Amino acid sequence: MTDSLPSASSPEVETTLVYAHGLAALVTLLISVCFGFFAAVELLAPQIAGTSPWFTWGRLRYDHTQGIMLGWLGNAFFAFLYHAIPVLTGRRVTSPKLGQWIFGIWNFAIVLPGWILVLAGYSQPLEWAEFPLVIDAFVVLALVLAIIQFLPPFFSSHLEDLYVSSWYIIGGLVFTLLAYPMGNFVPELVPGARGAAFSGLWIHDAVGLFVTPLALAITYFVIPAATRKPIYSHFLSMLGFWLLFFLYPLNGTHHYVFSVIPMSAQIGAIIASTLLGVDVIIVVANLFLSLRGTGWFPRDPALRFVGTGTMFYLIVSIQGSVQAQMSVNQSVHFTDWVVGHSHMAMLGFASFAALGGIVHVWQRIPWARYNHDLIDLGYWALLLGVIMMVGDLTIAGLVEAGQWKSAAPWIESVRAAKPYWIVRMLTFVPIGGGFLFVMAGLFAGNTREEAG
Amino acid sequence: MNRVLRMSYLVAGLGGVGFFVMSILLLGVWPGRALDNQVGRTQPAHPPALTASEQRGRAIYGRDGCAYCHTQQIRYLENDVKRFGKATLAWETIFDYPQLWGTRRIGPDLSREAGVRSRDWQFSHLYAPQTLVADSVMPAFSWMFDGAPNQPRQEARDLLDYLDTLGRDRSLAAPEGETHARDNCDCSNDDLRFAFGPGPLNASPAMARRSGIVPALSHGDAARGLVVYKQNCASCHGAKGEGDGKGAVGLDPKPINFTEQEYSTNRLAFALWNGVAGTAMPAWRDLDLADLASVAEVVRAIHSPQPEPVIPQEILELGAQVYSQRCTQCHGKDGAGDGPAAGQFPIAPTNFRTQRPAAAASLRALRNGIEGTPMASWTPELSEAELSAVAYYVRTFWSGQ
Numbered sequence: 009m010t011d012s013l014p015s016a017s018s019p020e021v022e023t024t025l026v027y028a029h030g031l032a033a034l035v036t037l038l039i040s041v042c043f044g045f046f047a048a049v050e051l052l053a054p055q056i057a058g059t060s061p062w063f064t065w066g067r068l069r070y071d072h073t074q075g076i077m078l079g080w081l082g083n084a085f086f087a088f089l090y091h092a093i094p095v096l097t098g099r100r101v102t103s104p105k106l107g108q109w110i111f112g113i114w115n116f117a118i119v120l121p122g123w124i125l126v127l128a129g130y131s132q133p134l135e136w137a138e139f140p141l142v143i144d145a146f147v148v149l150a151l152v153l154a155i156i157q158f159l160p161p162f163f164s165s166h167l168e169d170l171y172v173s174s175w176y177i178i179g180g181l182v183f184t185l186l187a188y189p190m191g192n193f194v195p196e197l198v199p200g201a202r203g204a205a206f207s208g209l210w211i212h213d214a215v216g217l218f219v220t221p222l223a224l225a226i227t228y229f230v231i232p233a234a235t236r237k238p239i240y241s242h243f244l245s246m247l248g249f250w251l252l253f254f255l256y257p258l259n260g261t262h263h264y265v266f267s268v269i270p271m272s273a274q275i276g277a278i279i280a281s282t283l284l285g286v287d288v289i290i291v292v293a294n295l296f297l298s299l300r301g302t303g304w305f306p307r308d309p310a311l312r313f314v315g316t317g318t319m320f321y322l323i324v325s326i327q328g329s330v331q332a333q334m335s336v337n338q339s340v341h342f343t344d345w346v347v348g349h350s351h352m353a354m355l356g357f358a359s360f361a362a363l364g365g366i367v368h369v370w371q372r373i374p375w376a377r378y379n380h381d382l383i384d385l386g387y388w389a390l391l392l393g394v395i396m397m398v399g400d401l402t403i404a405g406l407v408e409a410g411q412w413k414s415a416a417p418w419i420e421s422v423r424a425a426k427p428y429w430i431v432r433m434l435t436f437v438p439i440g441g442g443f444l445f446v447m448a449g450l451f452a453g454n455t456r457e458e459a460g
Numbered sequence: 461m462n463r464v465l466r467m468s469y470l471v472a473g474l475g476g477v478g479f480f481v482m483s484i485l486l487l488g489v490w491p492g493r494a495l496d497n498q499v500g501r502t503q504p505a506h507p508p509a510l511t512a513s514e515q516r517g518r519a520i521y522g523r524d525g526c527a528y529c530h531t532q533q534i535r536y537l538e539n540d541v542k543r544f545g546k547a548t549l550a551w552e553t554i555f556d557y558p559q560l561w562g563t564r565r566i567g568p569d570l571s572r573e574a575g576v577r578s579r580d581w582q583f584s585h586l587y588a589p590q591t592l593v594a595d596s597v598m599p600a601f602s603w604m605f606d607g608a609p610n611q612p613r614q615e616a617r618d619l620l621d622y623l624d625t626l627g628r629d630r631s632l633a634a635p636e637g638e639t640h641a642r643d644n645c646d647c648s649n650d651d652l653r654f655a656f657g658p659g660p661l662n663a664s665p666a667m668a669r670r671s672g673i674v675p676a677l678s679h680g681d682a683a684r685g686l687v688v689y690k691q692n693c694a695s696c697h698g699a700k701g702e703g704d705g706k707g708a709v710g711l712d713p714k715p716i717n718f719t720e721q722e723y724s725t726n727r728l729a730f731a732l733w734n735g736v737a738g739t740a741m742p743a744w745r746d747l748d749l750a751d752l753a754s755v756a757e758v759v760r761a762i763h764s765p766q767p768e769p770v771i772p773q774e775i776l777e778l779g780a781q782v783y784s785q786r787c788t789q790c791h792g793k794d795g796a797g798d799g800p801a802a803g804q805f806p807i808a809p810t811n812f813r814t815q816r817p818a819a820a821a822s823l824r825a826l827r828n829g830i831e832g833t834p835m836a837s838w839t840p841e842l843s844e845a846e847l848s849a850v851a852y853y854v855r856t857f858w859s860g861q
Binding site for chain 1: 469476477479480482483484486487488490491492494495496498521522523524525526527528529531533535536537539540543547548549550552553554555556557558559560561562563564565566567568589590593595596597598599600601602603648655665691746747748
């Protein structure tokens with residue numbers, strides 16, 4: 009085991025695949041953000057979708073989250089893995105040819121047809137599992153191929169040097185493959201409350217076993233690589249890792265507190281949710297201690313993105329522990345508070361980490377264009393956007409909760425939410441703009457070769 | 461060393477998979493067994509499953525993201541139970557492949573939607589929600605119609621059939637089903653309180669009912685009443701109360717034209733509190749009483765009193781004679797809407813003691829009938845003189861109370 013990245017001498021990185029997945033990630037990101045934006049607009053102007061079924065709110069909503077999870081984060085993680093695996097193991101990934109297949113399947117058999125099928129009315133009404141079953145089959149296939157592609161280098165040698173990012177990569181890929189069918193297939197076979205128990209598990213596993221481990225793998229990777237200092241404590245890294253994989257799957261039922269699901273399962277999940285907050289404090293403390301000396305806003309945008317993502321990870325996890333508590337959950341559950349929470353997780357934490365990862369690997373592709381100033385601008389716009397959106401939705405959630413507790417007619421809670429929905433819609437400007445700036449920063453400017 | 465390391469990684473890997481399997485066992489399989497067991501003990505005999513149409517409707521409900529704004533899960537919490545009705549029991553969800561509990565509640569929970577709204581209301585609302593609920597943010601599903609809210613295509617009819625199943629089985633099984641479930645549920649105190657408490661099974665404040673105690677309305681505030689009218693009533697009854705709001709198009713019977721009907725305050729209070737069963741007029745038990753009183757004043761003020769014409773005695777006698785032969789079966793001897801046949805119709809006959817139609821409206825109803833109601837046209841049966849005599853005669857029942 010090791011506490012720093014191996015300083016492998018020029019491992020062979022499949023830069024084309026890094027670039028291709030990076031590009032796909034950013035393109036699907038912009039499309040997914042637009043789905044979200046249009047959904048936000050439709051809440052304020054419901055007639056704007058016209059008389060076509062293709063762009064009704066529900067379908068846009070499905071495509072928004074599936075696009076963010078699979079299109080944007082999926083591709084971003086793959087881009088990072090093609091860079092990280094050779095660096096971490098000193099070996100090439102299994103096969104560039106296989107890489108082309110994974111790229112093709114992921115984007116042209118999963119994300120693109122998934123989006124279109126949802127808009128055409130073929131989907132399943134399960135959170136984080138909205139793409140139809142036929143797409144799910146391709147996701148499982150792609151995850152198997154990804155495991156074949158990325159994991160063998162870890163096991164062919166240097167096992168004693170397994171760095172914490174490697175643990176997260178192995179854990180993330182393996183457990184996503186295990187959890188995905190549970191969330192996507194089981195509720196179709198097991199009805200009602202019983203199925204909901206599995207849906208609850210998957211809602212949390214999608215974030216906890218896919219998004220979080222790979223985002224943390226990026227964070228643990230970029231920090232030492234950019235600061236050229238080892239991680240603060242390998243012991244804390246491993247403690248955090250194991251607690252995470254122990255606790256995350258046990259959180260699921262907190263999505264259905266006060267339901268008919270047995271109270272002991274609910275309470276168990278609430279206890280696990282509380283402990284998870286403690287675990288995240290360990291993980292984040294280790295990361296922040298590793299960032300010592302870089303200041304609050306490091307000059308390297310990759311480092312700044314992962315550092316800020318880590319901050320959001322801390323906040324969103326503690327928020328999660330708090331909102332799992334029955335006294336809080338009974339008020340904020342079902343409100344915009346939770347929508348704010350998931351944006352802090354997927355945008356503030358995961359997307360910042362993924363952007364850090366992409367910027368980091370971009371810096372290391374000799375022929376990739378790179379413009380520091382544009383990326384900088386993107387960072388600040390995104391930071392503003394996340395804070396605006398999460399703050400706004402959190403307050404909206406509290407307002408809705410207050411309305412629901414009162415005797416006011418239901419529609420009053422909708423009226424009360426509208427001003428907040430306007431602000432949420434406007435956050436499209438900093439968020440969409442921020443992503444555009446980052447994207448421009450990765451496709452404009454000089455290449456490293458040109459800069460010399 | 462390497463061997464030891466490999467072994468320890470193997471153990472760690474197995475341990476990790478063990479965690480995951482444990483999570484599924486603890487939070488998926490075990491609760492599932494407990495739920496299964498509970499369903500077996502509490503469900504009524506043979507709860508009706510979904511018909512083909514209802515299943516198609518369910519697929520549409522899932523496909524179009526309805527569950528992402530409307531939950532189908534009444535939580536074991538006082539606020540949920542107060543707003544929507546008794547908490548959702550496990551056996552109520554046994555036909556939900558996949559579950560549609562939802563995690564966000566932008567619109568109201570729909571667990572007990574069956575029977576809350578009339579079919580014409582639901583169609584009109586699906587077709588163009590804002591024409592009925594002015595501030596709604598629901599998308600329009602107009603492509604499920606042939607260009608008008610009263611021309612639903614199969615998709616819209618299927619979806620509505622599905623909505624009519626929400627909460628149906630439990631309400632069909634009551635009251636014996638409730639007793640059976642309560643006695644066998646092995647319930648905690650919270651379960652007893654929220655799933656089997658004293659409140660109504662369906663607490664929707666909009667569900668219309670034929671009878672029920674109405675709280676007395678005090679004096680309202682006209683300015684406030686106008687706001688309430690504009691927010692809640694104008695969509696169907698029209699900004700000026702002429703029954704021509706945007707939502708009126710697809711409704712059957714049409715919303716009342718308030719300019720030609722005079723109501724007693726008690727009659728308005730009843731209609732506001734209990735709705736008008738059998739029509740699209742929902743109940744408004746969620747508005748506070750001061751608002752109801754205010755809006756009742758606004759409605760009363762829309763009717764402009766005309767000087768009453770003096771009707772010759774012989775015409776009234778003719779009217780009385782025809783009325784006693786033709787109208788008493790439904791409208792009752794004294795015009796109170798309580799004839800022996802009244803209870804057989806989904807819509808209660810007009811009570812002329814508390815509602816006085818203008819002579820023109822009364823005559824029109826007699827000539828043409830009232831579409832969407834049991835009131836038929838009397839044109840072929842009665843002479844012109846008889847029609848107008850009855851039209852005047854029914855206005856004499858008015859008590860104003």
